[in-house]
Amino acid sequence: MKAWVPITSGLLAGFLAATISFGNFSSRTENKTVSGSTKSDAEKVYVPFGKQDEYYLFASGGHSGQMFIYGVPSMRHIRTVPVFSPDSATGYGFDEHSKKMMGDYTWGDLHHPAFSETNGDYDGKYMFATDVGNSRAAVMDLKTFTVKDIINVPNTSGPHCAAFVTENTEYLFLPTRFSVPLGSKYEPLDDYSKKYRGVMSAVTFDEKNTKLNIEYQVALPPWSYDLSDAGKKVSADWAVMTTYNTEEATTNLEINASQADRDYIVLFNWKELAKMVKDGQYEEIDGQKMIFPEKHKGGIYLVPVAKSPHGVDVTPDGKYFIASGKLAPALTVFSFEKAFKAIEHKEFAGDRNGIPILKYESVMEREVNPENALGPLHTQFDDQGMAYTTMFISSEVVKWDPKTGKTLDRVPVQYSPGHSVSAEGDTVSPDGKWLVALNKIAKDSYLSVGPSHPESMQLIDISGKMKVIQSVPVNPEPHYAQMIKADKIKTIEVYEKDEKNQNAIYKQEQAKIVRNGNKVDVYGIAMRSKFIFDVKSKRPDVIEVNEGDEVTIHLTNIDFDEDITHGFAINSYNLNIEVQPGQTNTVKFKADKAGTFPIYCTNFCSALHQEMTGYFLVKPK
Ligand code: CUK
Ligand code: CUA
Numbered sequence: 001m002k003a004w005v006p007i008t009s010g011l012l013a014g015f016l017a018a019t020i021s022f023g024n025f026s027s028r029t030e031n032k033t034v035s036g037s038t039k040s041d042a043e044k045v046y047v048p049f050g051k052q053d054e055y056y057l058f059a060s061g062g063h064s065g066q067m068f069i070y071g072v073p074s075m076r077h078i079r080t081v082p083v084f085s086p087d088s089a090t091g092y093g094f095d096e097h098s099k100k101m102m103g104d105y106t107w108g109d110l111h112h113p114a115f116s117e118t119n120g121d122y123d124g125k126y127m128f129a130t131d132v133g134n135s136r137a138a139v140m141d142l143k144t145f146t147v148k149d150i151i152n153v154p155n156t157s158g159p160h161c162a163a164f165v166t167e168n169t170e171y172l173f174l175p176t177r178f179s180v181p182l183g184s185k186y187e188p189l190d191d192y193s194k195k196y197r198g199v200m201s202a203v204t205f206d207e208k209n210t211k212l213n214i215e216y217q218v219a220l221p222p223w224s225y226d227l228s229d230a231g232k233k234v235s236a237d238w239a240v241m242t243t244y245n246t247e248e249a250t251t252n253l254e255i256n257a258s259q260a261d262r263d264y265i266v267l268f269n270w271k272e273l274a275k276m277v278k279d280g281q282y283e284e285i286d287g288q289k290m291i292f293p294e295k296h297k298g299g300i301y302l303v304p305v306a307k308s309p310h311g312v313d314v315t316p317d318g319k320y321f322i323a324s325g326k327l328a329p330a331l332t333v334f335s336f337e338k339a340f341k342a343i344e345h346k347e348f349a350g351d352r353n354g355i356p357i358l359k360y361e362s363v364m365e366r367e368v369n370p371e372n373a374l375g376p377l378h379t380q381f382d383d384q385g386m387a388y389t390t391m392f393i394s395s396e397v398v399k400w401d402p403k404t405g406k407t408l409d410r411v412p413v414q415y416s417p418g419h420s421v422s423a424e425g426d427t428v429s430p431d432g433k434w435l436v437a438l439n440k441i442a443k444d445s446y447l448s449v450g451p452s453h454p455e456s457m458q459l460i461d462i463s464g465k466m467k468v469i470q471s472v473p474v475n476p477e478p479h480y481a482q483m484i485k486a487d488k489i490k491t492i493e494v495y496e497k498d499e500k501n502q503n504a505i506y507k508q509e510q511a512k513i514v515r516n517g518n519k520v521d522v523y524g525i526a527m528r529s530k531f532i533f534d535v536k537s538k539r540p541d542v543i544e545v546n547e548g549d550e551v552t553i554h555l556t557n558i559d560f561d562e563d564i565t566h567g568f569a570i571n572s573y574n575l576n577i578e579v580q581p582g583q584t585n586t587v588k589f590k591a592d593k594a595g596t597f598p599i600y601c602t603n604f605c606s607a608l609h610q611e612m613t614g615y616f617l618v619k620p621k
Helices: 010-020 024-031 039-045 096-102 189-195 270-278 336-344
Strands: 055-060 066-072 076-082 114-118 121-131 136-141 146-152 157-159 172-174 176-178 196-206 211-220 224-230 238-244 262-269 283-285 288-291 300-306 309-314 320-325 331-335 348-352 355-358 364-368 376-381 387-391 396-400 407-412 417-423 432-439 455-461 467-474 481-485 512-516 519-527 530-532 542-546 550-557 566-570 575-579 584-590 595-600 613-619
Touching: 039 455, 039 467, 055 432, 076 146, 096 146, 096 584, 114 481, 121 481, 136 211, 146 211, 176 196, 189 196, 196 224, 196 270, 211 270, 238 309, 262 270, 262 309, 262 355, 270 288, 300 320, 300 331, 300 336, 309 376, 320 376, 320 387, 331 336, 336 355, 376 417, 387 417, 396 417, 407 467, 417 481, 432 481, 519 542, 519 566, 542 550, 550 566, 550 575, 575 584
Parallel strands: 211 288, 224 309, 300 355, 519 550, 542 613
Antiparallel strands: 055 066, 055 481, 066 076, 114 121, 121 136, 136 146, 157 176, 172 196, 176 224, 196 211, 224 238, 238 262, 262 300, 283 288, 309 320, 320 331, 331 364, 348 355, 376 387, 387 396, 396 407, 417 432, 432 455, 455 467, 512 519, 519 530, 550 584, 566 575, 566 595, 595 613
16 A cells, blocks of 8 residues: 555645654554454454444434444444435435425535433434535434434524534534625625624424424624534533634635634533523524624633634543644643633633633643644544544544643554544543544545545544554545444334324225325325225226326335335336335325326335335326
């Protein structure tokens, strides 16, 4: 394998050229042992048939708009769950419920998944995610691994690092990557500093109705808001977000957003913000309650940090937050306690847009600079409170002690890791054991599939000296992932009968086709190995309509038997839905093409699956 040097911006290239001669790259490639995994490594990742993985890994699918579910330590891909993009494998985006949730969008960019938490620990109930591409947020129910709600987030563009949730899932916060004028109205870019805003949204989750809801928004200065984390324990009421482009550049950001030596971390007290909203300290904008920090004072502070930071992570004890500067080799450990003191004594060094700035020296605990490590991005933790930081440019994971800043261990990864994830590594009680590096470049790791390669995920055993013991390709493009103890997730085996659902029928005798003018409602059944749409018809598996009819098909799978899923497709009608065991699903469409169209079940469900067919006949006008 050849040494891999990532292409970086011109600015960074100079910095790199100066440091590359330290020899880190060449020593890295020589030390590389990934292909030399031993038999005992293989045994560690081997999960025998009949046994199951210890952890679930939920990896965001980036611009695939989906979530990838893996098992750890086997690193087997178990499932892809569609979230923001349609998926014909599961009929997602075709049936009425998911179609409505997706609205007009046919893709999404899912960067950061976040599990629901109770007392700062994953509770295994829900998974939240946001869409950087089309400004949405979603919630997935982990009983069924299906998305229950998607909301559009106005006044914002590219909610990047969410969702990050507070200790008891009181809020998920959605910082925005791009600043835009409020209401996304047209405003000339010359008025950027005056008219554009970086809006952060505070979203609550109504568990009873599985609905997301925007409680309030904050109109922050027109910067880019990046990674974020909620406080824990002593800092539970607080949250932190990194920023870049505090230069407020409107073009050529590669150069122009990297001018200032310092950007900021936004430190905010969400309990105080919620109280301000309760006290009427907001303006109504676009139907949202908007806090303007220059008018509505309190709750938000800025901490200067090394230029253009990317990641910020709170330690498991909640005492510190660690910022990583992608253009600086150093990590900075900040103390919440020191920040609270500085706020109490009003030790401010000016303000930006009315937001008080804390002094760097009064909040900083220590600067950490692992030798020859370049491009620190994101940090995770183990059960001893040790930190693991990905180094994008020097292509490694570095283990270090937040209490001393001492480097403890490091391992090369192939190549250029963005995030990594350790077992429950961002909770109040990380498990240690495993860490997965989410690498942006696989390069020569796998069989070639042309000029573009998959990304790679590498499993690192962190129980002793760090060692990469498995490497698997993955579709574009995991940004962040979370790893949860498998026994925390309690899935259901079949959907229970829902007698209140008027679209559901559970007996063959109830299958019927109801005509009302040009509206046709089908109440049908799917079972091994047939469809029944109209029990009284001499051909119960046939639906006959007139050209132009509005057709609604409600289909219930009456096989209450785990894993017996049926599909429903009509040839050439561009539709395919799925009904899982016991589930009722609805698809609505216009019969705008006259002709004869076979119906068939898309999921192989029994020895007679091929016979599970019917006809959709459309009589011409
Ligand atoms: S981002 Cu992609 S590597 Cu969206 Cu968390 Cu840092
Ligand atoms: Cu039902 Cu195949």
